[in-house]
Amino acid sequence: MSKTWNQTRVAEKLGIVYPLIQGPLGGFPSQRLTAAVSNFGGLGSFGAHGLEPSVIDERIAEIRSLTSKPFAMNLWGSMEDQGAHTSDDAAFQRALSHLSPHIKKVGGTTPSYSPYKAIRFEDQARALFDADVPVFSFIYGIPPKEILDEARRKGVITIGTATTPDEASALEQAGIDLVVASGFEAGGHRGSFLRSSEDSLTGTISLVPQTVDQISIPVIAAGGIADGRGIAAAFALGAEGVQMGTVFLGCEESGAHPVHREAILSGKAKHTSLTRGFTGRLARGIHNELLETLNRPNVEILPYPLQRGLMRSLALPAQEAGDAELLALWAGQSANLTQCTSVEKLLTELVESVEDKIDR
Ligand SMILES: Cc1cc2nc3c(=O)[nH]c(=O)nc-3n(C[C@H](O)[C@H](O)[C@H](O)COP(=O)(O)O)c2cc1C
Numbered sequence: 001m002s003k004t005w006n007q008t009r010v011a012e013k014l015g016i017v018y019p020l021i022q023g024p025l026g027g028f029p030s031q032r033l034t035a036a037v038s039n040f041g042g043l044g045s046f047g048a049h050g051l052e053p054s055v056i057d058e059r060i061a062e063i064r065s066l067t068s069k070p071f072a073m074n075l076w077g078s079m080e081d082q083g084a085h086t087s088d089d090a091a092f093q094r095a096l097s098h099l100s101p102h103i104k105k106v107g108g109t110t111p112s113y114s115p116y117k118a119i120r121f122e123d124q125a126r127a128l129f130d131a132d133v134p135v136f137s138f139i140y141g142i143p144p145k146e147i148l149d150e151a152r153r154k155g156v157i158t159i160g161t162a163t164t165p166d167e168a169s170a171l172e173q174a175g176i177d178l179v180v181a182s183g184f185e186a187g188g189h190r191g192s193f194l195r196s197s198e199d200s201l202t203g204t205i206s207l208v209p210q211t212v213d214q215i216s217i218p219v220i221a222a223g224g225i226a227d228g229r230g231i232a233a234a235f236a237l238g239a240e241g242v243q244m245g246t247v248f249l250g251c252e253e254s255g256a257h258p259v260h261r262e263a264i265l266s267g268k269a270k271h272t273s274l275t276r277g278f279t280g281r282l283a284r285g286i287h288n289e290l291l292e293t294l295n296r297p298n299v300e301i302l303p304y305p306l307q308r309g310l311m312r313s314l315a316l317p318a319q320e321a322g323d324a325e326l327l328a329l330w331a332g333q334s335a336n337l338t339q340c341t342s343v344e345k346l347l348t349e350l351v352e353s354v355e356d357k358i359d360r
Contacts, residue, residue, distance in 0.1 A: 005358050006351075009218040010241030013157055013177060014135060015070050017041030018351060019241035020231070022248045022343075023180075023222060024074030024137060026050060026188070028330075030255035031059060033248060035066030036343035045137060049076040052119060053127035060131040070134040072159060075124050077141030077193070080116070081280055081303040089113040094300040095307065098293060099314055102326050108317030116306055122147065129154055137161070139191035142174045161222075163192040163200040165207070165214040170194065172215045180243050181211040185224030187246040187332030190274070190282045197282035205237065212238030226334035228353025235358075246332040251340035257319045260329055268324075269335035278311060278328045280304030286329035290314070 010019040022037040026047030034044035046063060048056045056073070063071055092113040103110060125147050128136055136151055137159035151158050152175065160171035161180045168179045183204025184190065192200035202210075204223040212219050220241035221234035227247075234242050249256045250264045263269060263286055271287040277294025278285060281304045285291055293299065301307055311328060318326040340346040 005235060005354060008240035010178060010220055013218065014043050016043050018347070019220070020347065020350065021045060021072075021180075021220060021241060021243040023188075023243040023245035024048075024072070024139075025245055025249060025255065026074065026076070028249065028255035029059065030253055031062040031066060033251065033253040033255065033343065034063050034071050036251075036253050037248070037347070038067045038069035038071045040344060040347045041069075042347060043070060043072055043135065045072040045074050045135075047074045048124065048128075049074065049079070050119070051124070053123045056124060056127040057131060060128075060133060072135035072137045073128050073133045074137045074139070075121060075128070076191075077121065077138050077143055079121055080118060080305060083303040084116055084306055087116075087302055087306055091300065091302060092306070092310070095302050095310055098296070098299045099310070102290065102293065103314050103317065106314070106317040106321040106323050106326055108313055111310065111313040116309070125150075129156070132156075135159060137180070139189070141191075141193040142171060142176070145174075148175055159220070161191050162211065163190060163197070163207070164194065164202060165210045167192070167194050167200075168211045168215050168219070172217050176217070178218050178220060178241070179211065179215065180220045180222050181207050181239070182243075183207045183221075183223030184274075184284075185333035186222055187249070187272075187284050187330055187335070189279070190284075204234070208234060208237040208239050224332055224334045226332075226337035228350055228357055230334065230337075231350060231354045232357040235354075246330075246335050247338045247340055247346065248343070249331065250335075250338040251343050251346060253343050256330075257327070259319060259322050259324050259327055263324045263327075263329045264331055264335050264338050265340075267336060269329075269331055269338075272331055272333050272335060276301045277307065278330070280307035283330065284332055286331050286335065288327075288329060289325040290318075290328060 024047035037044035162168035190197035221239035222243035
């Protein structure tokens with residue numbers, strides 16, 4: 001009997017019905033979103049990179065209380081950039097000087113410099129293993145061998161993220177189970193690890209087939225996929241699964257602030273840009289006054305994660321003031337195609353649309 005479109009190695013390995021993955025949305029946590037996608041028969045993910053191990057533990061328990069299906073917990077292989085420990089008050093004040101007018105405009109309090117406290121990736125990974133998570137996904141590199149050995153011993157499925165075919169090969173050689181090939185259309189960070197992010201800006205339609213040709217483990221396509229056309233195209237390129245992020249930020253279950261959701265759903269999201277200004281690392285968001293400020297050549301950007309900390313002083317008051325021009329509106333290039341209300345409605349429509357396209 002011939003297989004249907006959804007019966008791929010990705011679905012089989014993960015034990016899910018549809019190889020449709022809600023990508024981790026670090027910084028926008030929503031246990032409800034993760035569980036809703038898994039309950040539908042896809043794979044929900046939870047971005048846990050900014051969380052202390054004890055909090056990760058609580059989030060896993062909350063997700064488990066909402067679903068008995070497989071879900072992924074996601075971490076970042078690299079948690080700080082060079083210079084994060086030596087960056088000082090003077091650099092903080094220089095970076096702040098460009099944001100101060102914006103912070104004042106939305107009624108925020110001027111932040112003061114405080115040294116950075118690291119969370120260790122190894123401690124976070126331990127929390128995932130102790131909680132017996134079914135799937136461990138990650139971005140920004142390859143975890144140390146001991147961690148991957150433990151994942152294999154415990155039967156935890158691993159998903160790595162590649163922004164070039166060579167990164168995908170490195171992940172395959174390390175024994176990772178599945179690879180997300182993430183084109184530069186994607187929302188969120190550009191998680192490159194062999195070359196700089198700026199030097200790894202391959203688009204999805206180019207990256208996916210080259211990655212499929214270069215490795216033998218299954219490839220999951222990500223970046224700019226927001227409807228049935230995109231999913232069918234990714235499968236035609238050889239992907240065996242699809243990971244979407246921005247489209248889920250627009251859903252009612254998402255952890256995004258209503259101002260952010262509204263910007264994604266409002267039809268104003270046609271113009272997105274890359275910036276280091278949101279966190280210190282290259283990421284994509286809707287082009288607005290804030291992104292324009294951050295991308296000016298004279299604006300100092302602190303190393304990750306200091307810039308991320310600094311930006312919080314603006315994010316909270318901008319949200320309260322409902323100011324979409326001064327909020328970091330994380331989104332990918334297909335934000336404008338996004339039409340989510342609830343996860344169930346979105347996924348039902350996506351599945352129907354893919355089936356229709358594949359039949360035709
Ligand atoms: C706000 C936001 C946060 C994200 N955080 C993470 C993260 O912590 N870890 C990760 O592996 N991917 C992260 N991603 C990437 C998504 O999981 C997904 O691969 C990507 O959004 C796919 O591209 P799309 O936005 O065009 O759908 C993030 C994306 C967005 C939009």
